[in-house]
Amino acid sequence: MGHGAAGGYTHRQVLKILSGLLMAMITAVISTSVTTIALPTIMGELGGQEQLAWVASAPLLAMTASTPLWGRLSDIFGRKRMYQTALLLFTASSIAAGLSQNVGQLIAFRALQGMGAGGAMALTQVILGDIVEPRQRGRYSGYLGAAYGLSTVTAPLLGGFLVDAPRLGWRWCFFVTVPLALAALAITQWTLHRPPRETGRARPKIDWAGAVTITGAASTALIVLSLGGKEFPWNSPWTYGLTALTLVLLGAAVAAERRAAAPILPPRLFADRTFVLASAASLMVGVGMFGVMTYLPQYLQVVQGMTPTVSGLLALPMTIGVLLGSTVSGQVAARTGRWKMFPVTGTALLAAGMFLLSRLQVDSGPVAVGIGCGTAGLGLGMTMTMLVLATQNAADRADMAAATSGVTFFRxxxxxxxxAALGAVLTARLTAALTERLRAARLPVPERVGTGLGTPEEIHALPEPLRGLLLASFTEAVQAAFLVGVPIALAGLAAALALKELPLRTSSAPAEDRRPPAAAAPPADAGRAAGAVSHRRT
Incomplete structure (x- = not known):
């Protein structure tokens, strides 16, 4: 067996499997944001402009809500089978989305696409945890983190190119990911073997009650967060009703998981300090990551007047930061067995990057933008994969899939x-700042000031002094949004500091400190079992 491999795989075999996992990760991440720039064109052709928020939110809702289910289903039906199921679902729904003839079809197929992407992303980390021992897992997971960051930042650029390219158009935003998904499917079919089925054990029952309540609670919460303030006011019966339903479903999920024989999110995970703190830190990191990726392009396009392509190029320092942070942290963790320094340093850098972005002015140059987003990207790269690695290292082998998908879910x-939160801050601050400036200039204040501003081109075509007042107000609003992200990132730093650094294991056996002190001697065949993949079927 080659260095760093587990479950009967050599280092070369792991690299072959990793190439398929990387393709699946890239295609899943691209699918969530490649249509960002294309949405105006899509809605213009299909109609239904009032449903734009649903088109944009459907894949994120489905991906997030379904993530915990994929981990548990892979425990029951096998990693390889469920991974390939996710890729096939993703491929079929991507083709269907690209062939959509109306907005209703597009929303439905985008939701299915999000489910497939959620399975591909979650099970990529789980499979890597199966085939590579924790000590060496960092070097491989660093590549996954780099692929995640690169795909996230470059996807809008790709979408803009496809929309503008002759003979292609917006439908290729969905078709472009299909070859990668099929290649990932083929590679895993050829390289990821399944151990013989163990005998004498009954297949665990599916936790249907947990599946319905967990998915329902996550879905209703995400609907409130994604559509609140857009499709319905925050102070409205929709907000209060969906929030109440979320709380009811959450309580039902807790009760269902406590009773289930094979729960989707085992309650014992929430008694595990590492899982709880890593999930909390991942939640905060997700806030910062998506906040920067969403609102920095708005600043560049609205305030600086850049095209979507140029604004995407200015975000490349973030991609480089993620690439360096994830790769270097993975290599160092593999060599030293130490990992805690990376989420601690990474969350601190994320906070510093968001603070730097909160200082951007109307006339800030590309250097200031590059330093801010590059610092945030470096922090993200050092944090994301290390939190997953720490969770897998501390979890019992039977809980690894649930723990991995749980951390991914919280991110x-x-x-x-x-x-949602930073967008609410931006809108509120924009409304207040623009109203104040218009009154000071003795200009009329629109009834719905701060909303319906128009495209960046229309904003820059406004006459002075209205144009200058609007750009100054929008800059102030973006500053406020990024500044709110600073204490959120610092909360992630506090969670990272509280993590207990368990040395990375050099085998797939459970962490030593999780065993009772007076544990009985292991059976004679424990050595063989320690190198096997954790569940019945890969």
Whole structure:
């Protein structure tokens, strides 16, 4: 067996499997944001402009809500089978979305696409945890983190290119990911073997009650966060009703998981200090990550007047930061067995990056933008994969899939929270600042000031002094949004500091400190079992 491999895989075999996992990660991440720039064109062709928020939110809702389910289903039906199911679902729904003839079809297929992407992203980390021992897992997971960051930042650029390219158009935003998904499917089919089925054990029952209540609670919470303030006011019966339903479903989920024989999110995970703190830190990191990716392009396009393509290029320092942070942290963790320094330093850098972005002015140059988003990207790269690695290292082997998908779930939830919370801050501050400036200039204040501003081109075509007042107000609003992200990132730093650094294991056996002191001697075949993949079927 090659260095760093587990479950009967050599280092070369792990690299082959990793190539498929990277393709799946890239295609899943691209699918969530490649249509950002294309949405105006899509809605213009299909109609239904009032449903734009649903088109944008459907994949994120489905991806986040379904993430915990994929981990548990892979425990029951096998990693390889469920991973390929997720890729097939993603491929079929991507093709269907690209062939959509109306907005209703597009929303439905985008939701299915999000479910497939959620399975691909969650099970990528789980499979890597199966085939690579914790000590060496960092070097490989660093590549996954780099692929995540690179795909997230470059996806809007790709979408803009496809929309503008002759003979292609917006439908290729959905078709472009299909070859990568099929390649990932083929590679895992050829390289990821399944151990013989163990005998004498009954297949665990599916926790249907937990599946319905967990998915329902996550979905209703995300609907409030994603559509509140857009499709319905925050102070409205919709907000209060959906929030109440979320709390009811959350209580039902807790009760269902306590009674279930094979729960989707085992309650014992929430007694695990590492899982709780890593999930909390992932939530905060998700807020910062999606906040920067969503509102920095708005600043660049609205205030600086840049095209979507140029604004995407100015975000490249963030991509480089994620690439360096994830790769270097993974290599160092593999060599030293130490990992805590990276989420601690990473969350601190994320806070520093958001503070730097909160200091941007109307006339700030590309250097200031690059330093701010590069610092945030470096922090993200050092944090995301290390939190997953720490969770997998501390969890019992039977809980690894649930723990991994749980941390991924909270990061996605943080993204939804970040976009909604920072967006609410931006809108409120824009309204207040613009109203104040208009009154000071003795100009009429529109009834709905701060909303319906128009495209960046229309804003820059406004006459002075209205144009200058609007740009100054929007800059102040963006500053406020990024500044709110600073204490959120610092809360992630506090969670990272509280983590207990368990040395990375050099085998797939459970962490030593999780065993009772007076544990009986292991059976004679424990050595063989320690190198096996954690569940019945890969």
């Amino acid at each position: 996605s939830m943080g993204g939804a929270v970040g976009v």
